[in-house]
Amino acid sequence: MTKKFCANCEAYRDTKAEDRIETYKVHGKSIPVPVRVDVCLTCGETLFDKERDSDMLHRVYTAYRRQAQLADAIEALTADEATKETEQ
Numbered sequence: 001m002t003k004k005f006c007a008n009c010e011a012y013r014d015t016k017a018e019d020r021i022e023t024y025k026v027h028g029k030s031i032p033v034p035v036r037v038d039v040c041l042t043c044g045e046t047l048f049d050k051e052r053d054s055d056m057l058h059r060v061y062t063a064y065r066r067q068a069q070l071a072d073a074i075e076a077l078t079a080d081e082a083t084k085e086t087e088q
């Protein structure tokens with residue numbers, strides 16, 4: 001068990017790592033990002049650290065770009081199919 005400072009308890013508490021899906025909004029799109037957070041065992045509050053947050057931002061934008069590329073690919077595919085249909 002790791003002891004970390006909990007801002008809510010204003011004390012060092014035992015924490016546990018928890019895997020979660022956090023949803024961030026980027027340009028009006030909801031981007032779900034898997035994250036590992038530390039949770040205070042005393043009050044149940046999620047502990048944030050700055051390092052994680054800057055890393056998070058990076059991951060959110062990576063996920064956003066991946067989703068945007070996917071959307072573009074699907075759009076291109078659909079456009080392609082639509083063209084084919086008109087040709088016939």
Ligand SMILES: [Zn+2]
Pocket residue numbers: 006007008009010013040041042043044045
């Ligand atoms: Zn706490």
